[in-house]
Structures are given as C-alpha cells and as structure tokens.
Amino acid sequence: MATTTGGKLVYRLEEGSASMSQLLGGKGAGVSEMVRIGIPVPPGFVITTEACLKYYELGRKFPDGLWDSIVQSMHHLEAESGKEFGGKDNPLIVSVRSGAPISMPGMMDTVLNLGTNDVTAQGMAKLMGDERPALDAYRRFIQGFANIVLGIEKDKFESLLDQAKEKRGLKFDYELQADALQELIANFQSVVKEIAGHPVPQDPWDQLRDAVQAVFSSWNNPRATTYRQYYGISHDMGTACVVMGMVFGNLGPDSGTGVMFTRNPATGENALYGDFLVNAQGEDVVAGIRNTQSIFSLQQDAPDLYRQLEEKARSLEGHYREVQDIEFTVESGKLFILQTRTAKRTAASAVKIAVDLAREGVITQEEGIGRVVPDEIAQVLLPRFDVEAKAKALEDDTRLAQGLGASPGAATGAAAMDPNTAVAMAERGQKVILVRPETSPDDVHGIIKAQGVLTSRGGMTSHAAVVTRGLGKPCVVGCEELHVDLEARTATANGTIIKEGDFISVDGATGEVFIGSVATFSPNPAELTELNTLLGWADEVRTLKVWANADTPEQAKEARAYGAEGIGLCRTEHMFFAEERLPHIQRLLTVGTEASRLLREVEQLTATLEKAPATELERLNTLLNEAKTTLVSSEVVKAFNEELTKLEAFQTEDFYGILLAMEGLPVVIRLLDAPLHEFLPRYVDLVKEVAVLEATGASGDELEEKKRIRDVVEELIEINPMMGHRGCRVGVTMPEIYEMQVRAIVSAAAQLTKEGHAVHPEIMIPVVSHVNELHFLHDRLERVAETTRVSFNVDLSHKFGTMIEVPRAALTAGEIASVAQFFSFGSNDLTQMTFAYSRDDAEVKFLREYVEREVLPVDPFTTLDIKGVGRLMQIAVEEGRAANPGLEIGICGEHGGDPKSVAFCHSLGLNYVSASPFRVPVARLAAAQSALGQLKLAE
C-alpha cells in the first residue's frame, strides 16, 4: 500500500531522496537522490505512486488537482532549463517514464522525445545544425507514442520503415536522410489516423496528458501483472511517473555523450574508464557509425570536462560507497548525469576494488569482505581461456560441442583417444587432451599425463569427473554431440571430424569444447596480493574452519597453500587406480570373495566355539581344525594375503607423504569406498570380447582367460552399484582390506612420530547406515591400530569416525555418535539418497530440465537442499552432539566449496567445511560472509 502524503501528488526532484522509493518509485527516488547530493541531472519532477492509485480508484481518471500540479511543474521545468514546452526556437523535450517501487525491468511503458511536433522538430533541427537527427527523433516519438499511448502495433511502422530503406537501397535506419524521414513521418501519421481516428496530437500538453495516463495504465498491463504474480510482488503499489527534460549531446562541438566507470572494471585500477562521443546522442553510439574516444583522452582534449567528470565520479562513488557505471551527456558545454549504478566488473577487479575501497576508508574491512561474490575467487585462481583468444574463437565459430563442465579450468592440447597414446604423446613433450567415450581406472595413467579430459558420456560423478576434480584438471563430460570412434581414432561432432593429434581446447567450467588451440592463462596465487589481503580479513572473522579434499601429497601441499587447515577427505581408492597398483587390487578382488569366505568361516567357528554348550565342543573343534587346514593350504587365501601385503606397502608410502605434507594439521582418511567392480574392466566389453572370440572360432588360453575374467566381473557387477556392495559393507564382509588400510595409516603415522613430526590422522568409515556396522569395524580396527602402534613403541593418537552420507545414519546419529568421534557429511551421496537421484543418471536425463523448468529451484548437487538433505543434517548435528558433546562435525561433499552451502553449514554450527583445494579460498570467504550475516541461505 502506498504511503499517504496528504494530497501532494507531484514532487520536484529537489524534494525527493533515496528513501522515498515507495512514493516516487525506484527511478524517481534515485534521480532525486542525485539531485540531493548536488549531481547535475536534467531537471524534472515525479508524479507519485499515490496519484497512480487514485487514478485507478477513480476509474482511470486524474484526481483533482493532478493536472494543475503537472502543468505547474512543467512551467518550473521551462524556467529551470530556459526552454519552452512546444516552443519553436529552444523547445523543451521531455521523457515520460514509468517507475515502480520495485524494479520490474521492461514490464511497463516509457515515452521518449515527448514535446516533439512539426514546429519543435524544426527548432531542434536548427539547434542541432542538422535536420536528420531532429526528424529522426520526431519519427521515433510518433512510433513510440502511437504504440504505447494509442496501442498501435509496431509492425505497421516497421514495415513502412523497411519500405523506405528498400526504395532507396539502404541498409541501416540512420542512412535515411531528411527528405525520406519527412515522408516517413507523414506516412506514420496517416497510419495513426487511419487506425486511431486521429493522428498523434501536435499539442505537447495533449501529448503529456495522454502519456502520463498510458504510464499509469501500463501498471496493469498483462505482462506487468503476470510478472508481479510470478515474483510475488503486490498489485497494490502502483507506479510513479518520472517526467524529465531530455538533454541533447548533438547540439555542436561542445556537446557530447558518454559512459564512464569510476574504476577500471577489468583490472580494478583506480582511474576513470569509459568512452565519449563528441556531438552525438546515445543512439549514435549504439548504431556504431562513429568511433568513440576513451574518457582518458579527455584529460588532454577537454581537461575541464574531465575534471568535472572526475569530481562527479568521486562524489557518486563516495556517496554510494561502491564503484559506479555512469551515463552522462554534455549539452552545449553543460554536463548532465543521466544515470548511475553499481558497475559490473570482472572477478579480479571485484577483489581489488573491495580491498582498495576498504583501504581508502570508503567502506569497512567487513564490508570489503561482503563486496566479493565468493565464486568469483575461483575464477581468479583458475587457468582460463585468454579473453581475447576466446572471443576470437567464438568469432571464428570454432566451437565444436557443448558438454557438462565437470572440473573447472581451461586446457588446450592434442586429442589422444586412449591413455597409452596420451602418455606417449605427453612423453614426447606434447600437451594432450584425453578424449574418450568415458573413462575407467584403466585410463588413470593417461588422465594424469593429460592437460584435460573430454568424454562423450558420463555425468558429474562419472569416473572422469571425479578423478579430474581430485587432480584439479579441466574436464568436460557427457558431451553427447560428440561421437568418439576408437577404431577410426576420431571424434566427430556436428559434422566436424577431429583426428587424433588435432588440437582442441576445453573449458571445464562452461563445458565448451573448441577446435584448435585457444590460449589459456594461469594466475599464480602467491602473487594475488589483494586476494590474499581480502582472505586474511576473512580469516579474522570466520568461525567455520576450512579444510580440503586431497588424495595425494601434491594436492595436500596445494591445499595448504590455498589456506586449508586440514584434510577433510583423503580418498584411498584413488590410490589404487595408479598403473602399478591396479593389477594388485584386481588380483585381490578376483580372489577376495572366496578367500574372505574361508577366513570368515574360521572366525565364525571360533566365535561359536566360545559360546557353545559343552556337548557341542568336540564337533565344533573338529570343524574348526578342518577349516584351518583348508585355510592354510588355500591358494586364494595365499594370493589374497600376498596382494594385501603389497597394497599395504603402497598405502603406507601414500599416507606417509600426505601426513607429512599436513604436519600439525588433521588428515581425515576415508577407507575404501568405491564399488569393487570399479577396479575391474567393463563387463560389457568383456562380454563383447568373449563373443567375438567365440564367433571367430578362437579357442584356447586367451579365450578361457577372458571368460574367467568375465565371470569374475559378472559376479561383482551390480544393478545399482551406488547402493550396492561398497564402503563399510566391503569392510564388514572382507575386513582384511580395512585392516590393511588401518595398519598402513598407523604405520605411516608412527614412523613420522618417531621422526619427530606431529601428525593427526583420523580414520573415517564410509557408507555407514547402522551403528552395528561401526561397532563391528571399531572393534576390529582399533585392535589392529593398537597392535601396530605398540609395535612402533610410540605415543600416537588418532580419531575414529564416520561419513554421514546415508539417510539412516543421519536419522540414527545419536546411536552412531556413541561410537564415532567425528562425523563428516558426505553430502554428494546424502543428496543422492535423500532425493533418490543417481547423480550420473540424473544430470544427463532430467536434472537439467528440472532446473530449467524450475521444478527444482537449484541443482541440489551444487547447493545443499535445506528442506530435505539439510533437515537430515540438522537431525544428525543435534542428536550427534547430544549423545557426544565433543563430536567433531564437518562436511566433505562438493557442497563444502559452494558459498550458499557453506552459509548453511555455518548456520548448523559445523566445525569445518572441506572443499577441493582450489575452492578453499572460496570457502574461506563464504565462511567469513556467513559469520557476518552477508550470505543468505538458499530457498
């Protein structure tokens, strides 16, 4: 509802201020504010929203006194500007604009060049020293007035305009000369008369009255109504109507028009930046008929104007306490500011400007923190396409295809269609992009050597996506337009064929793929002084710790350099994917089921024996001895143990490196999580190979071995591997693997302790859904840990905790916290289970469509879903802490690097978020903004 103001329906700009937007609309209040602080704006006045509401109350009639006030204000305007409304020598031309209290861009109407008629047009022409621009303004006015006030379709005029150009063999509107425009004006008026019954009125007062009514009416046009309904904006506010004198930059060499930024929007440099066009109107800039000159050049060419501009720029920036983007016009030597608004800027300049403004005392440090959108920090840090190189690529139309941006950053290199070729090419010193239908563990050595990865299949959690994100390498997945033909060694998209060795470029943030090499650029974080200053300020205010997800010592070092205060997720399975290790884990798995069954049998018999009634003892003892004999002589058990020993050596080395890199800080190591078949060749490939061998009459060892592997893989594949035999389930059914990992962790930590390093390992169990899983593993693993520690004879402690990534774990957090010393939300999986979305499938099949059509407000894998996933997290935090007040709680899903999700984690009172190394700075800033209440929660 509009405020009641005791009947005053028209305000001069001098009477308003920024705080009066309810009454004067956003635009009216904004211009008034400029006047208030002494900025020269064209003279004008505002008809209030209240006038608009009364207009509707009276059944679309002006309330008493309104017209009189308008006329009076117009006279004031004439006096102020020294111009005459409808005058033939120096006519006052005005704009009549709508302006609601809440911005509704493009929804309501505006009439420009009002006051133009046959007489004043000639006056304008004289002033401008040229008939063409004056008549063009007149032509535009008729068109606009007819459309907005009289409701005549634009087509009518556009077709006349086209005919006029055609007749004269012209291409652009501005090429029409005075005679043509005269003819057009006459034709326009005939059309108006034909449709509306009368031409556009010559009397400027008639024009004004009609235009104000049209602006009022536009408040309730269908577009505006729908818009308000959609965005939940009240229908009761009404629109104000701003009438301002139009100023002309084309009245001679001492006139002109321009746009300036108070600081450089690309670099943040504190100097005016922008363009100026002498003796021209804004539309001339758009038409591109003449080249602009830089604002900077005015320092020499028009020092007085430059001084004025500088002064107004400082004044506006100081007033709004933010860098401004300012439109201005100089009319016969007089400067008018037409509009000022917060300037859009690049990420790098946003950081510099925030730090500079704070240092200059314009804003506080805390405000400086709030001035940078956290995601922009990632942009500052990532390798990216050189702006000009990318613009050129787009201009040259070398975009090949569009996929899902799975791991951000840009890269360029020669296409390699398999990992061995990639390695060979890389070893010859070539930069390589690995191009595959999809990747598997067999590709990891190729991924490591490649600059980036491109796959035609797979989603945001596909193998390629996960591995590259871990490695911080650019990756585009799910590029469905692309067909990779491994036999022909080509990748084809939209008719373009890329041969192996051809250069391509990928942008892992946008998912774009280009043909050829697009230059990239990589900033050095240490050199980003302003960024480091800003993050230093952020660190002072935030309460949430920021840890990082890192799987290797290199990544850990990188994370530390980015400011990580711990490792929240070290994924051990990625360690198994390395080329020299994969055969061992594969052999382990092919014997594991059988070996573990035998080992379990002995264990179970031993346990049964302990509880057995006396009468059963003998029988059980016999069985136990038999089982033990089988065990000792079993080849599979021997192989199983051999591979475990080898893997333990590898893992000990891994953990030694990462714990050393994070000396003094906690490192959360997650035990094996991945479904087992991920370590093995693809089932469908094996089936195909066997079938082909058989069809071509092959026999003998090769076929038999392939069949054997196919059968092993067949036993391990699952229908829904995400919800299958993985994580702690493998830990329970095949405990030897987790025991090996714990031995490796504790050995590495104990060795480091002996060497005088302070290390803080935390052992994390994945995919827990029932407290008993944790009890079972806690008992076994803590026994192994203690034995190992004692064998090193050192003082060493570690934490034992669990992922909370299964809904049931969150729902029974109280029970689970009785065994766990820490929780880490695996929010990727928790989101998958809570929504029943398989991320790999959902992203490709329906999730994009859901977000586009607003079925979902946001992709829940990007930003935490508060109502569902967040509720489970809240239950887990509350009930976990109630059961175990010292419980350490963090999050290690990708949400840990998403600012809105960080804000939610802050609100839940988590101890830390853990993000990819390069998103650690993003999280640091987001955590600070959360602590300062600057970052709003989603939905």
Place this chain on the structure above:
Amino acid sequence: MATTTGGKLVYRLEEGSASMSQLLGGKGAGVSEMVRIGIPVPPGFVITTEACLKYYELGRKFPDGLWDSIVQSMHHLEAESGKEFGGKDNPLIVSVRSGAPISMPGMMDTVLNLGTNDVTAQGMAKLMGDERPALDAYRRFIQGFANIVLGIEKDKFESLLDQAKEKRGLKFDYELQADALQELIANFQSVVKEIAGHPVPQDPWDQLRDAVQAVFSSWNNPRATTYRQYYGISHDMGTACVVMGMVFGNLGPDSGTGVMFTRNPATGENALYGDFLVNAQGEDVVAGIRNTQSIFSLQQDAPDLYRQLEEKARSLEGHYREVQDIEFTVESGKLFILQTRTAKRTAASAVKIAVDLAREGVITQEEGIGRVVPDEIAQVLLPRFDVEAKAKALEDDTRLAQGLGASPGAATGAAAMDPNTAVAMAERGQKVILVRPETSPDDVHGIIKAQGVLTSRGGMTSHAAVVTRGLGKPCVVGCEELHVDLEARTATANGTIIKEGDFISVDGATGEVFIGSVATFSPNPAELTELNTLLGWADEVRTLKVWANADTPEQAKEARAYGAEGIGLCRTEHMFFAEERLPHIQRLLTVGTEASRLLREVEQLTATLEKAPATELERLNTLLNEAKTTLVSSEVVKAFNEELTKLEAFQTEDFYGILLAMEGLPVVIRLLDAPLHEFLPRYVDLVKEVAVLEATGASGDELEEKKRIRDVVEELIEINPMMGHRGCRVGVTMPEIYEMQVRAIVSAAAQLTKEGHAVHPEIMIPVVSHVNELHFLHDRLERVAETTRVSFNVDLSHKFGTMIEVPRAALTAGEIASVAQFFSFGSNDLTQMTFAYSRDDAEVKFLREYVEREVLPVDPFTTLDIKGVGRLMQIAVEEGRAANPGLEIGICGEHGGDPKSVAFCHSLGLNYVSASPFRVPVARLAAAQSALGQLKLAE
C-alpha cells in the same frame, strides 16, 4: 536382585507356585505349579536362587543351615517315594538341575542319575530285571558327574567308550552289554582318579553336596556369563537348584514312558495324540531300538492309564489354557508327569485349536486371535509340498540347489529354458517350470504359462521376483549354484544336470529346488471354516483397513475373496509387459525422447510468449510457428502419438476390468514407475549381438537395425536405474505418457459410472521427491481428467495422491500434503533409499551375511526398520496430517503383509496396509493383534 524370604533356603514343590520363579527359578516354579494343581510329578524340592547368591557372598560356601535343610528335604523325599537314598533294594535316584529365573537353555549344568554307586546300581538292576540299563545309568552318571562337578573333559570318556565298542565290533552305545559296561565303569573311575586325585564318590550325600555346588557354580561359568551379557540379562539373579526323584519306566510291564499332545498338533483335532513305549526309559525312544505304540491304542490296551492321561491332559490344558505337549513316565503302575509345555503345532492346527478353545470357553475370542502367529495363515493358504512327499524327497537326497525364496508356494513341472518353449509345452498340457539365468519383460508370456519360475541370478526385487509375486506364482531366484546353459538347454547344479523337459520342483518360500516331481497340495480358502471364523473375529477388533496390491482383474477378485477392502497398489507398468503390448511401449520409447523434446519446445515457447515483453513477441511468434510446423510434420511425433493411442486403448480396458472387479471399493492406480530401459532388450545382449554380427562379416539391414536398437537402449540405460529416470521424472519430462494413463483411468471410470457401477479410482504419482513435481503433474493431469470426465458427462470423483518412497518426500511431507489427497508409503523403495541398499544387489552380496552375523537384527526388506525408515514415516504422518487433516495414509510396500510391520503401521495410525492378495488374511490377523496389543514392535 533376589527377593528376600527371611532365610528359608529350600522349598518343597508343594510350597511353590508359578508366580515364584524369581526365587525358585523357572523350572522349580513350573514343577511346583503342577503339584499345586494336583498333577502327579516325581517328588522333589528346590534350593532357592537366594541360597545361590549367599553361596557366592560367602566365597562359594554353603550358608548356615542350607545343608541341613537339604538333608531334611531328602529324607522327606525318601518318605514320599518309599525309596532310600543310597539304599540297596529300592534306591532313591535323583536329578540335580540348574534353573534360573530366566530361561538360559543349555548354558548351565545338570547332573542326572545322582545317588548311583556300586551298591545302588545293583539294586536298580534287580528292580529293572536287567543289569544293562542300570549299569548304563551308572556309567552315564560317572561321566556327567566327572565332567560337571570335577571339570574333566568329556573326550576322555568318549574315547574309552569308542574303544569299548571297537573292541567288540559294535556300532551303538546301547549294544554294550553288562560286562562291557562294568569294565567301562572301572576304566572311567581310573581316569577320574588319575585326573582329580580321587574317583567319583560312592557316598550319595557327598555326590549331592558336590552336585549342588557345581550347579551354583555353573551360574558363573563363561558360557552363562557371555550369554547373559549378550542378552542383557542381570548377573545378580543367581540360579535355583531343583532336586527331584528320578522315576523309571523300565521296571517291568506296568512301567513305561511316553509323550502326548492334548490335541492333534498336525490337524488340531481335539483328541489325545502321541506315543508310548512300555517298560522303557526315555533314552530307549531316542535310540530307536523298539517301535512305539500310539497313545490312542492305550484306550484299548490300558484303558485305566488312558483315562488317567486324558484327565491330566484336560487338567493341564485347562490350567494353562493352551494345548500341551506332555512327557510322562509310568513307574510300576504309577503315572508321573515329567514336563508339560505349550505344544508346537502346524499352522492349520494352530488356527483350529485357537478357534476351538475359544468356542469351548477356555479362552476368549480375543485370546483366540492372539494364539495364531499371523505368518502361519499364509502357510495355510499356499500350495505347498505334501509333507510326506517332501520328506521322501529329502530322504532320497533329491535336493538340487538352494536359492532365494522370492514368491512363496510350491510348484512342480518340466523345466523349460525359454518362454516360447514354456508356452509350447504348456499348450501341450504340460506343467512347466521356467528356468532362466534371469528374466526380462520378454519372458512374461512364458512366466504366465508356467507353474513357477527358477532363476540363477537376481534378488528379491528382480524382474522374476516382482512379476511372480504379482501373479502369486512360486519363484526361486538368485540360485547361484545353478548354471543355466541356454545353448545346451540344461541347468547344472552341484554336478547334476537337468535337461529341458526334466521334472523339477521349487519351493518359493524356502528357496529349495528338487529334482523330479514332489507332490503339492493347494487348500481352497472358502473351505477353511475355522480360518474364516478367526478372521471374522479379527475383523471385528481391528481398526486398520487391509487393502491389496493387484494389477489385474483376476488378482483383484482374488484379493477381494481374501477380504481386501480396496486396492492399495495397481502397478500399471506390468500391464505393458504383456506380449501384444510390449512392441508398442518399445516403439513409444524409441521415439519418445525426441518427440517429447519437440512437444516441450512448443509448450515452452508458448509459455515464454505469454510472459514476454512486447519487443520480443514477434521473434517468439516466429519461433513458435516454426516449431509447430516441425511438430506437425515430425515422423517421431506421429509415431509417438500413434503408440500412445494404442496403449490408451489397452489401458482403458485394463482399468475398466479392475475397477469393475473392485466395485464400491477404492482402487489406487500408480502411474508408470519403472525405469524405461526395463521395457527394452538388455543392452549387454545387444552389444554382443552387434559385435558378433560384425565379427562374422555381416552387413546390411539386420546389422543396421540391431545397431539402431543398441543405440536407443544405450541412451536409456542407466548406471543406477533405481535412482534414475523413472516414475514422476518421466512424468515430468514426457508428460504425454501420464496424460494418456489418466485419460484411460477416467474414461474407464466414467464408462462404468454410466453403466451404473460405483467406482473409486485414486491416481497415484510415484517417486516424488519435491512438491514441485507434484504441482506440475497435478496441474496437467487434473486438467486432462476434467476434460475426459466432461466428455462423458458423468458425475465422478477421484483422489490424487502420491507415493512416499523417497526420503525427501517424507521429510517435506507437509508441503506435499498440500497437493496430495493421499499418501501411500512405498516402503520397499523407502527402505532402499534410507539404508542406501539396492535390494537386488544387497540381498545377494551382503545382506544375508549382515543378518547372519547380527550386524542387522532383521532384514529391513522383510520387517520395517523402525529407527530409520519408521522415523521418516512418522515424520510424514505427523506433518502430512498437520498440513492436511483429511489425508488418507496407507502403505503398499511388501511390509504391508508383514505382521510386525503391520503392528508398526497400526501404531503410526495409518488408515490401511496393502498387501499381496494371499497375505491379506495375514494382515487382517496382524491388524487385529495390533489393535489388541498382542503384537510387539520390532527392535
């Protein structure tokens, strides 16, 4: 803690009662109770738990006066029995048994035949007229006493026993004659002396004192302590010690021993039932040396004894108000009841007995309801193997393999290795079992014609399992021992080869597979008078409605016959699997993605146009017209619409039938739920076929067509289909399918209404995770429904609701209930998501192991997990009802037929449970027991 009783440490049986188990232990109180109600039991007394506790307090010493009381009680026993403890003519022989207040079977110790020594053994021999049994009792006593009192390992004696038999070439213990036993007794005593330093004492009083101490000590033996820890039983209760005279059934022709049931445990017939062996001890029955005679025959052979037995049987049954299983011995014409307990019985007899007891007034109707375990009702109704036929099969060792019982019931038939063969064989009148590695929609026509299904792969939610459960056909899946060779037309398990056409038999309840034909037996529900009586009583008391899951009119009729009060789940996708329909849905899907994309484009442009600013209208209009033109001429859209029309006709017919069958009752129809690739051939098969064709140099149309299908399927397959593009997600991305289904539902209902039938369709949306999905579909589908209804010009209403099967739906139930008129818990999927268990994978890979090792207390797919899944359900019920008080809430997962889960649903206040038709009676009984508080919740 034991009750304090003012120092009385020994109770005669006459002094005790059933209520004194805390003091006298369970056994002591039970025997006392029999004495109290006039049942002749051997004389005896009880040393209290308090005596045991004092014994421990005093550091394992008898408290003052205890021994005196024991001696006094022994003398009383002598007087009562007319026997002398240690006497040489008519010696008193006793048992000394442990007996704690809470039953701990087999955990503590008991000494039998106490009082035997060189002298009394001879007295016994004289009484028995045979030295062998007397000496055998002596031999056993020494063995037991040595083991229990002196802690000597049993092995020592067993090896001597083995030597004794070996020396004489004997096989069984009972074949050892008196001389051999004498020698054995001497050897036993030597061993005892060697180890313990003295032989087993000859003085019976020494024997007694030592035995009582041993019984007390056994309270704290490691087995008992572990057991109590495990079951959470207090360590402070102590054990009582029961001393009773032993009676002998082998003292001559007027002695004997037997077991009787007060009613027939197989049929429930109200007549004594059991076996009797004249002049024999209990162990003779076990040894199987002589044939027993039926109790029934005593009516003629020993009418007096029979009369006594009958009287005691009535008395005990009347007292315990339950059918009894009674052990008794006749010593020299005198009847002693040794033990009575509630009789185990078959399901059928349990029903009859409960109804009879209630009718006889022994128990109330409500108690009668509580006397039958609900699951037993399913056993009564299902076809099952004839008991004798199965026993013979087991005896003949014809069990072929063991799988997962996926759909209960037993079936026998000739093995058919593919569906077409199955159909052909069935059409020749043969009974067929379809044997496959796993099944797919292509097999459905074969499944329909088969008696049962056996697959070597797949779990409890595999295609075969789901389809057969729906059809009520026996099915065994995941039979991993079985290798099905489709080329050789054989199935091999454990070395046995079944050829196509060979008979096999499957039990879908136990998962057993037999070679050959095992006779089956199918009860007719209408003829089960007692069952129907009991269920009638149940219906009177229950508050929870019982609906059924049924997909066809036949199933609906069956469900109604079983007492279903509605259809809680009619799965529409199963309708698509029928042979004549599958090609249509397949064609629909192969064009669907493309067609729907075009249709969506037009829709989206239309929507954008409505909201667009005036300046955009023209451009958008052009785009829209172009899109419409493309649409009209599109072949895929044409094909899409054609198939939709055909499927609509099929579906209308389906719904007509099922709504008619359920006239007057609600029918919840779930719109398409299954992942789309389920309707298509298997991807791996297609890849193989293409590869083989290519490898063998094929080319041309066949190859191209195969490749095309492979590519279509490749686009539809998913990594985790359970969490992929299914349910309402397809409804949103391809709304035409759901619209077609709603048209079919409303058309069928409208037609029926026109014909004068009252029908109550409810439209259910599956896999909802966000309220917006429901909003989107509600808007579209209600529009379609209304248009359809209007076109029939009838008055018809339906409900619109949703499955709650995704955790997020439960967590946001308040929002969802604002759009839904009903909730139906899809507890199968909800369990999958809450635990992150893919049922198909989990059952095979780790769930059995979890349950066996008690990591999980129960399979959560069988019985609802209250703490996790149940908590989500509770949130949904509370917040759903708060938002929409009229919300109808049911459950349609398989838990709807599981009694403990029914109890939980009752406690949550659901409106109904929906179960498979044949489990409707189970649910009716369970619902009644829940209402009566007779059914306890799990965990």
